[in-house]
Amino acid sequence: MPPSFAAVRERYLGDLVANQWYDVRTFGKKQRAALSPPAYLVELIRHTQVTAVEMHSHTPRSDGLIEPQRIAAWTNALYKKGYFRHGHLAVPLVVVVTDHDYIYSCDELQAVSDDSGLTLLSAAEVSTAHGHVLYYGSQDEVISSCDLRQPQLTVQPDGPAFLRQVAGLEGGVAVPAHPYRETSMLRELPGDEVAPLLGTVEILNGKTPADQNLSAIEYARKHGLRGTGGSDAHQISRLYSYLTLFDGPIRTLNDLVLGLRQGDFFPVHGEHLRFKES
Ligand SMILES: [Zn+2]
Numbered sequence: 001m002p003p004s005f006a007a008v009r010e011r012y013l014g015d016l017v018a019n020q021w022y023d024v025r026t027f028g029k030k031q032r033a034a035l036s037p038p039a040y041l042v043e044l045i046r047h048t049q050v051t052a053v054e055m056h057s058h059t060p061r062s063d064g065l066i067e068p069q070r071i072a073a074w075t076n077a078l079y080k081k082g083y084f085r086h087g088h089l090a091v092p093l094v095v096v097v098t099d100h101d102y103i104y105s106c107d108e109l110q111a112v113s114d115d116s117g118l119t120l121l122s123a124a125e126v127s128t129a130h131g132h133v134l135y136y137g138s139q140d141e142v143i144s145s146c147d148l149r150q151p152q153l154t155v156q157p158d159g160p161a162f163l164r165q166v167a168g169l170e171g172g173v174a175v176p177a178h179p180y181r182e183t184s185m186l187r188e189l190p191g192d193e194v195a196p197l198l199g200t201v202e203i204l205n206g207k208t209p210a211d212q213n214l215s216a217i218e219y220a221r222k223h224g225l226r227g228t229g230g231s232d233a234h235q236i237s238r239l240y241s242y243l244t245l246f247d248g249p250i251r252t253l254n255d256l257v258l259g260l261r262q263g264d265f266f267p268v269h270g271e272h273l274r275f276k277e278s
């Protein structure tokens, strides 16, 4: 019997803490070479249709250097090294662009997807008055009230009010980013009061010190919340350092939002999706 997605998630989250995979120092060349995917994760991927999603990345529309048009070439180079596909193993890949206070039009990223064959989806990292919140959705009310159609750094919605706004509308999910980093949500606000407004927090962030990722993991566990992982890459070489593995296919923003709402996902270290020995 192949392992269930939920069983693998619980086992992986346990191993994540025991092995300190939440520590961004594991991205060093030597440390990466020492990591290999756990056998039970490979079993899951072999028998279940999953999708690996890079949930957090930045382009020049905010403060990043990643041109969306270059992501596919970079990804192809990783395929050759045995990341995401090797032999009979293949994990479909999605990249979500989450610029600060800016959301690409779906059409613009769709055009890049069509050219490259890699699925790119548009979302945003909203600067609330209480820290950064990843917004996955395309609701007009959110986009216009936060003025996300043009690059800017002025609108600062109240944090809890933003979480309530997104929760109150159908078809979007708000996820506090790197919640324990300085000027982030769970440093700014009492965690016990924020928890009822949340379904998910970002528990693995590729730019966040280990102790702060660990605090987010412990917070999610304490409050029964799900956790995502994302690289927070501003340079293309940091893309895919952390990803989120979803149960089932993710091809559109609606699929992603539905997957987030259903909770069928868990964060993974990018090195655990490298199937070829290096
Ligand atoms: Zn941020």
Ligand SMILES: [Zn+2]
Pocket (backbone or CB within 6 Å): 056, 057, 058, 125, 177, 232
């Ligand atoms: Zn970010």
